[in-house]
Amino acid sequence: MTCTTTRSFLPILIAWLAIAGAAPACAADPLPSWNAGPAKARIVGFVKAVTDKRSKDYVPPAERIAVFDNDGTLWGEQPMYVQLAFALDRVKALAPSHPEWTTLQPFKAALEGDAKALAASGEKGLVELVLATHAGNTADEFAAIVRDWAKTARHPTLGRRYVELSYAPMRELLDHLRANGFKTYIVSGGGVELLRVLSQQLYGVPPEQVIGSSVRTKYEVRDGKPVIVRLPEIDFIDDKAGKPVGIHKFIGRTPIAAFGNSDGDFEMLEYVTSGPGLRLGAIVHHDDAAREFAYDRDAHVGRLARGLDEAERRGWLVVSMKHDWRVVHAPRR
Amino acid sequence: MTCTTTRSFLPILIAWLAIAGAAPACAADPLPSWNAGPAKARIVGFVKAVTDKRSKDYVPPAERIAVFDNDGTLWGEQPMYVQLAFALDRVKALAPSHPEWTTLQPFKAALEGDAKALAASGEKGLVELVLATHAGNTADEFAAIVRDWAKTARHPTLGRRYVELSYAPMRELLDHLRANGFKTYIVSGGGVELLRVLSQQLYGVPPEQVIGSSVRTKYEVRDGKPVIVRLPEIDFIDDKAGKPVGIHKFIGRTPIAAFGNSDGDFEMLEYVTSGPGLRLGAIVHHDDAAREFAYDRDAHVGRLARGLDEAERRGWLVVSMKHDWRVVHAPRR
Numbered sequence: 001m002t003c004t005t006t007r008s009f010l011p012i013l014i015a016w017l018a019i020a021g022a023a024p025a026c027a028a029d030p031l032p033s034w035n036a037g038p039a040k041a042r043i044v045g046f047v048k049a050v051t052d053k054r055s056k057d058y059v060p061p062a063e064r065i066a067v068f069d070n071d072g073t074l075w076g077e078q079p080m081y082v083q084l085a086f087a088l089d090r091v092k093a094l095a096p097s098h099p100e101w102t103t104l105q106p107f108k109a110a111l112e113g114d115a116k117a118l119a120a121s122g123e124k125g126l127v128e129l130v131l132a133t134h135a136g137n138t139a140d141e142f143a144a145i146v147r148d149w150a151k152t153a154r155h156p157t158l159g160r161r162y163v164e165l166s167y168a169p170m171r172e173l174l175d176h177l178r179a180n181g182f183k184t185y186i187v188s189g190g191g192v193e194l195l196r197v198l199s200q201q202l203y204g205v206p207p208e209q210v211i212g213s214s215v216r217t218k219y220e221v222r223d224g225k226p227v228i229v230r231l232p233e234i235d236f237i238d239d240k241a242g243k244p245v246g247i248h249k250f251i252g253r254t255p256i257a258a259f260g261n262s263d264g265d266f267e268m269l270e271y272v273t274s275g276p277g278l279r280l281g282a283i284v285h286h287d288d289a290a291r292e293f294a295y296d297r298d299a300h301v302g303r304l305a306r307g308l309d310e311a312e313r314r315g316w317l318v319v320s321m322k323h324d325w326r327v328v329h330a331p332r333r
Numbered sequence: 334m335t336c337t338t339t340r341s342f343l344p345i346l347i348a349w350l351a352i353a354g355a356a357p358a359c360a361a362d363p364l365p366s367w368n369a370g371p372a373k374a375r376i377v378g379f380v381k382a383v384t385d386k387r388s389k390d391y392v393p394p395a396e397r398i399a400v401f402d403n404d405g406t407l408w409g410e411q412p413m414y415v416q417l418a419f420a421l422d423r424v425k426a427l428a429p430s431h432p433e434w435t436t437l438q439p440f441k442a443a444l445e446g447d448a449k450a451l452a453a454s455g456e457k458g459l460v461e462l463v464l465a466t467h468a469g470n471t472a473d474e475f476a477a478i479v480r481d482w483a484k485t486a487r488h489p490t491l492g493r494r495y496v497e498l499s500y501a502p503m504r505e506l507l508d509h510l511r512a513n514g515f516k517t518y519i520v521s522g523g524g525v526e527l528l529r530v531l532s533q534q535l536y537g538v539p540p541e542q543v544i545g546s547s548v549r550t551k552y553e554v555r556d557g558k559p560v561i562v563r564l565p566e567i568d569f570i571d572d573k574a575g576k577p578v579g580i581h582k583f584i585g586r587t588p589i590a591a592f593g594n595s596d597g598d599f600e601m602l603e604y605v606t607s608g609p610g611l612r613l614g615a616i617v618h619h620d621d622a623a624r625e626f627a628y629d630r631d632a633h634v635g636r637l638a639r640g641l642d643e644a645e646r647r648g649w650l651v652v653s654m655k656h657d658w659r660v661v662h663a664p665r666r
Contacts, residue, residue: 139581192585207585210585228581241552245561251541252529267552
């Protein structure tokens with residue numbers, strides 16, 4: 001091994017320049033879509049505290065893990081989960097091969113757009129709907145279906161495509177955390193294989209950092225080609241007390257920050273904020289009927305009651321969409 | 334926002350210096366524990382091909398995922414899996430509270446060190462042993478037990494502590510892949526919660542990049558403190574056809590390189606090397622009785638037959654411990 005001696009000064013010079021370049025002479029606002037106020041200050045202060053080596057709250061980069069619920073936290077969930085919209089569209093696409101669906105609930109309700117009958121079918125009906133529309137194909141086939149669907153599917157009242165409806169302030173927050181050495185995970189009650197197709201484009205989160213509900217799968221070799229086959233059987237429900245279980249199963253250590261919006265995220269916030277060390281738990285409160293939707297205690301989808309009742313006592317930050325967010329939706333910069 | 338103009342030239346200068354610094358004037362051998370030869374050349378060539386932007390085989394960093402079996406691939410598995418050694422030690426530690434074990438198989442065999450009776454209890458017996466010794470506590474309690482055990486537990490014939498018995502050539506390979514933008518995962522048939530405690534120290538792999546077999550868990554709040562409780566029930570077996578299923582479940586996309594050593598890794602290698610694009614599948618062949626162990630077709634633990642038979646046809650690299658590794662065990666540099 002021969003080394004040229006001229007290289008030896010470079011690391012020092014690079015380090016010196018990097019330090020000079022990092023001086024805060026030009027510090028841009030990392031969260032321009034957030035209004036100045038206690039919520040923004042708390043988030044920025046938390047990130048500063050855990051990344052400042054002189055701080056008593058300093059956390060090494062490897063342990064800087066933040067988890068985010070998806071529906072209602074990173075994008076909308078009203079009037080129905082995006083995944084349900086996908087399932088209903090799939091029922092329509094698959095209906096020609098299932099003549100029995102014209103008389104069989106909950107498929108009949110799905111085909112007729114009968115929201116009342118659909119709701120009446122309850123959780124059992126929804127699971128049936130999801131299994132019938134999300135399984136039976138290979139993982140690659142399913143991913144291709146989701147990709148195609150997402151290209152055109154639009155929100156029924158907001159008019160934009162779903163993939164344009166992520167919350168700009170939350171995208172900025174994800175970016176800000178990652179710029180500060182955080183690994184960002186999504187922990188969703190929704191189906192993991194749907195979200196993984198979209199997570200990079202929507203949030204800059206790679207598929208391996210998406211945790212969600214899942215169907216069982218099996219490995220097969222079909223015509224010499226290995227495939228993962230999706231079975232019509234629930235493997236894991238990543239909701240409520242399932243969220244800490246999912247975090248433990250997939251990450252294997254406790255995150256230091258968690259963001260949710262409904263009581264489905266309660267246990268996740270409770271788990272993450274139980275310490276030790278400085279932790280951040282935050283709830284996005286949908287109180288903005290003008291720009292999005294306003295709902296909490298009485299909502300059917302995304303109900304938030306216990307979280308609101310206990311947030312103060314538990315030290316959780318309640319983010320007001322109306323007051324704390326300068327914008328809600330905005331094209332990616 | 335006010336910016337000082339003197340900063341603007343810095344990024345260009347830093348980039349220029351970084352490029353200059355990366356010139357191969359001083360390229361050290363990334364795999365000094367490997368002997369020169371076709372195996373080393375193939376691995377180094379693969380990494381070059383997928384990282385060189387001008388190469389037809391170039392792979393963007395986000396898709397550079399490599400998976401490694403653990404037992405027999407990253408550290409030893411003879412005369413028994415390290416996890417079984419752990420389970421036997423746990424049986425001894427727990428025996429005072431289980432007087433029935435002195436007459437009940439497979440616990441009696443475990444207590445008496447009766448390898449023959451233990452083997453006779455079969456897979457069912459082993460699962461019983463693992464569930465009895467790996468469950469019933471919280472995740473934090475279990476991790477503390479593993480940490481304590483690993484401080485002193487030693488290999489029965491090699492004399493060193495298990496945590497000193499990782500293969501130096503494989504540690505170098507992990508480092509080399511990571512230095513080239515790869516995300517390295519372990520995909521083990523062993524219990525994920527045991528390995529996650531040791532993976533950073535052993536291999537520089539963080540817990541969230543360890544996939545393995547698992548027991549079911551549940552979330553509970555005990556005396557106001559959230560805990561993950563380990564239940565005596567199998568959740569997932571990450572072996573054989575379970576390995577591609579585990580990779581799909583946890584990573585959600587197909588790795589481009591896979592390293593194994595036994596037929597338990599066959600499906601993982603088959604899945605990973607099924608393309609598209611350049612892929613690397615490699616098998617560590619234990620043919621080194623002098624420095625470690627020599628076994629393949631007739632082995633009870635780590636049997637390798639189909640892999641050897643089909644490696645050539647499938648383009649898999651067979652690494653000879655005896656010929657391709659300059660050293661087997663070596664302290665971390």
